[in-house]
Amino acid sequence: MRYFDFSISKAGVMPTCPRTFWGAHFKLDTDVRPLFPYLNAVLKDARFYDKPECIEFIFEGFKGMLYRDEVIAAAFTGEDQAREFAQHLVDFLNDLNDRKDSLRPDFKKFTPVSVIDIYKILPQTNCRECGFSTCLAFAAALSKKETTIDQCPGLSRPISQYALYPVINREGDLVSTVSLEIDAAQTLPANQEAAAQAGLSDRELQVLRLLAAGSTNLEISEILCISPHTVKSHVVHILNKLGVNDRTEAAVWAVRHGLA
Numbered sequence: 001m002r003y004f005d006f007s008i009s010k011a012g013v014m015p016t017c018p019r020t021f022w023g024a025h026f027k028l029d030t031d032v033r034p035l036f037p038y039l040n041a042v043l044k045d046a047r048f049y050d051k052p053e054c055i056e057f058i059f060e061g062f063k064g065m066l067y068r069d070e071v072i073a074a075a076f077t078g079e080d081q082a083r084e085f086a087q088h089l090v091d092f093l094n095d096l097n098d099r100k101d102s103l104r105p106d107f108k109k110f111t112p113v114s115v116i117d118i119y120k121i122l123p124q125t126n127c128r129e130c131g132f133s134t135c136l137a138f139a140a141a142l143s144k145k146e147t148t149i150d151q152c153p154g155l156s157r158p159i160s161q162y163a164l165y166p167v168i169n170r171e172g173d174l175v176s177t178v179s180l181e182i183d184a185a186q187t188l189p190a191n192q193e194a195a196a197q198a199g200l201s202d203r204e205l206q207v208l209r210l211l212a213a214g215s216t217n218l219e220i221s222e223i224l225c226i227s228p229h230t231v232k233s234h235v236v237h238i239l240n241k242l243g244v245n246d247r248t249e250a251a252v253w254a255v256r257h258g259l260a
Ligand code: SF4
Pocket: 122, 123, 124, 125, 126, 127, 128, 129, 130, 131, 132, 133, 134, 135, 136, 138, 139, 151, 152, 153, 154, 155
């Protein structure tokens, strides 16, 4: 693979900025879409978009977008630096192509979370404890990463380590979930004490967490490497110990006790 049709142009910077930065654009002589899942797996902070199919990435400290056979990247101090980046990126893509059989591809697409979705998981009391005048204003700021989720003290705990937040209706039922891409350090600690009081074993707690995240018995069995029959048995024990009727009630119980 090689690059061609290289060009640079002034990158958009604040008019008050005394330095000039450049954006680069170049074409590749190969359709690199088959590499996208591998780039998604190995590049730090990569975002794999669906439409148009592309990868946003950071490589050697520069931010770029990789499409089927072209690259846009910024912000360089000059043409030499941009050309060096282009060559390094091509070398990297060639190397990745050579060793992709030894890598596990990541097909997960990036889905930005909308302000409305964030709003759904907030208490919606407009109590202002977060410093914003309304929950909607907080949601808008959070979507732009201008604040952090832990500024809302009334927010439910996430129901998985991937910050899957519950959407609970007025009747207390879990109706859906919203996934927020936030630093795990911002998530609230799980309440292990409630699990102990309910008499859940470590394995049952693992099953409950996965169940609350929406996993089926089959998926849980694959994740925990146990048989579906064993999962079913754990679920029955969990329902009995929690005194609930079905897995939805168990999931709601887990959410309320910060156990997922
Ligand atoms: S602290 Fe939470 S509930 Fe209160 S206004 Fe902010 S987002 Fe809404």
